[in-house]
Amino acid sequence: MSTRQTSNTSEQQNTERKLTDLEIAQQAELLPIAEIAAKLGLQEDEWEGYGRYKAKVDLSVLERTAERPEGKLILVTAMNPTVAGEGKTTVSVGLAQAMNRLNHRTVLALREPSMGPVFGMKGGATGGGYSQVVPMEEINLHFTGDMHAITAANNLLAALIDNHIQHGNELGLDPRRIVWKRALDMNDRALRQVIIGLGGKQNGTPREDGFDITVASEIMAILCLAQDLHDLKEMIGNILIGYTYSNDPVYVRQLKVQGAIAALLKDALKPNLVQTLEHTPVLIHGGPFANIAHGCNSILATKMAMRLGEYAVTEAGFGADLGAEKFFHIKCRKGKFVPSAVVLVATIRALKLHGGMSPGELHTVNPEAVKRGFANVEHHVEMLRKFEVPIVIALNHFYQDDEEEIAVFESLCQSLGIEYSIAKVWEHGGEGGLELAAKVIAAAQDSPARLPMLYDTEQDLRTKIEAIAREIYGASSVVFSDQAERQLKQIARMGWDRLPVCMAKTQYSLSDNPALIGRPQDFAIHVRELQPKLGAGFIVALTGKMLTMPGLPRMPMAIGIDLDDQGRITGLS
Incomplete structure (x- = not known):
């Protein structure tokens, strides 16, 4: 391991615990991108540097490695997100770092952040703490264009x-x-x-x-x-x-x-190469939202990661009801991927929010709220099991988490008969994810030979939407608006109804109503409009009040972002 790698000893973590993600990233010593490219086994003519720490990787790599056995694909997904944040990218980064620490050549494949959330409500999307992708500011802002x-x-x-x-x-x-x-x-x-x-x-x-x-x-x-x-x-x-x-x-x-x-789009089609704080190679490419688009990084980046690594770790946006479902039904269909394991990310804070607590109460110890909120995780596990892929639950640990609440979480995982791990990757980087990595690697050894789908593309559009609503969300019915009913007929008449479905739905609930947290029962999904995306090869079903152009919140993240006289960015998260 390079002497320039950021130290992850417990002593340093404890003394630097209050550093912001941006401060941690700015203190990191990055390797020149040429060294990261060499780690991947890239030839000099297969990558082009964009400054010192970023590069574009040429698609010719896929031709050169066409006969190479592909690495195992690990998907990281999550329970329904909350305002507290679940840290799915943080776990993805920490897991990849941990797998490399266990001497398994691992490549991470992620989406590019959008500046909408960076300056809006969510902030950046490069992980957190000591499990980050760097250079953080550049990736979150203009990146490679x-x-x-x-x-x-x-x-x-x-x-x-x-x-x-x-x-x-x-x-x-x-x-x-x-x-x-x-x-x-x-x-x-x-x-x-x-x-x-x-x-x-x-x-x-x-x-x-x-x-x-x-x-x-x-x-x-x-x-x-x-x-x-x-x-x-x-x-x-x-x-x-x-x-x-x-x-x-x-x-x-x-x-x-x-x-x-x-x-x-000639250059944009080439995946971008960067690194984590521990110098794990990362291919970041494409960034469709999962609540209004299909929520996965590019097929090209994922294929490249699988060709260049023993393991490829990737993620799908928001909860498994959106990101994972679209990963399976849209991306895996087109790319012919069969994931070897799925990691389902949860946090104690999100469990308590889904258990009925308000954001202002999260500092209060409440094991009963954890129990109630776990129903959301339970639903996602049941849904993921339908795809017959091994599952490991990762509790993204916050150092303020209460031991009694963690014990309740562990007991509930055991009752499901499912592997789980307490991932301390924010605080300890790859070192904090070694147990998780070992369990994921073990689970991936029994990887499936095929990926069953929950609907057939030859079924009519209404049947496909109802299958997703019932099998993925747990809905009791689907209500189509008058406009959607007319569009169903038109799409069938045009011969477009044999395409996969891309559901546009709130990320905060299994339903299309963000206020219905936890595991709602006896609810309907309301489809108000259908949009044929014939170039992409799917039909978008807009549900509830989903919008394809978000607005800024009352207090956008932009208010806290600044630039000092030396050109150093502050306040980015």
């Missing part, structure tokens, strides 16, 4: 659509039925619905439009599901942009601009 490239590609298409209408509208696009929106990687509720083309004929045709956050853009989903440049162009060409006056669908390929859009 992938988000900007996706935003530009999305908006190039939007501009080309309006330009086509302006110059004769040869395809007969109905301006009232254009479904393609513009995008911005920022939370901005004022842009959800806008009027464009005002100011006279020279400024285009006035029409209603709107913005999605970049991570909800279909271009983002395509980037994460494309398997090479040819696949990327074909998927872009299949994007539905709107309908004609005669109600015929219009696709990007009819505008003949898929090549131009793909050109903006």
Whole structure:
């Protein structure tokens, strides 16, 4: 292990416990990215440096390693998230570091953070404490420019659509039925619905439009599901942009601009290489939200991690009801992945919140609330077992956690007959996850040969949505709005109903009502709208009050972020 590695001794952890995640990251001594590339066995012409500590990895690596046996894939997911945060990325990083400490060559594959949450409510997404991906500030902000490239590609298409209408509208696009929106990687509720083309004929045709956050853009989903440049162009060409006056669908390929859009994504399609605080290699690539998109990093990065490592650790966004379900039904279908094990992350704080306590009461010891909240974990375990993949529960430990409450958690895990571990990776880095790593490695030895799906793509769309609602969420029924009912018929008529489903649902509850915490019973899922994403290859079902452009909270994280006179960022979390 390098002498430059951040020390994780108990003495240092105790003295530095009150350091913020950003301070810990800024004190770390990083290895030059060339050394991380060498660790992965990359050849010099297979990566391109973006500064000292970041690189793009060329897709030719996949061709060179095509005959190499793939490493085992470990998925990290979680119980339903809460305002207290569950630290799924922290556990993912700590687990990968721990597996490398046990001399198992492990590569981590994660999503890129969106600046919407960074400046909004959630903050950054590079882990925490001594289980972080670095350089933290750069990854959380502009990184290698992938988000900007996706935003530009999305908006190039939007501009080309309006330009086509302006110059004769040869395809007969109905301006009232254009479904393609513009995008911005920022939370901005004022842009959800806008009027464009005002100011006279020279400024285009006035029409209603709107913005999605970049991570909800279909271009983002395509980037994460494309398997090479040819696949990327074909998927872009299949994007539905709107309908004609005669109600015929219009696709990007009819505008003949898929090549131009793909050109903006040429470098963005290459996975990004960085490192953890303990110099474990990390491929960070793509960042679709799991509550409104499919919530997984790119197929390319995951394949690369599996080719270059004995183990590949990845995560899916939010709770298992969203991220894991979409990982299995969308990503694994397209990438032909079969995960060897699943880690389900929980925290004592989240258990107490799901057990009915308020955020202000979390400092109070309440074993009964832990018991009540564990019903949420129990549901996720039951759901994950349907996919026949070995499960290990990881309690992401906070040093303030009460021993009596931890004992209750352990007892409840034992009653489920499932492996579990107390992961102290925030406080101790990889050292704090050695037991978890050992149990995951043991579980992965019995990895399944196949991954059963809970619905068949040949089933009709209504049946698929009802299967997810019933088998994944535990809903008793699904209610379709009048609009959704009309769209079900139209999608079937167009022949699009044989695609997988991407559910857009609140992350805070198994239901579509964020107030129904724990394990709600006898609830309905309300589908209000269906959006065909034909380029990405799935149908989005919008439920409840889910929005594709979030807003900022009353006190956004941006208020606490600053830049000093030396150019040092503070307040980023």
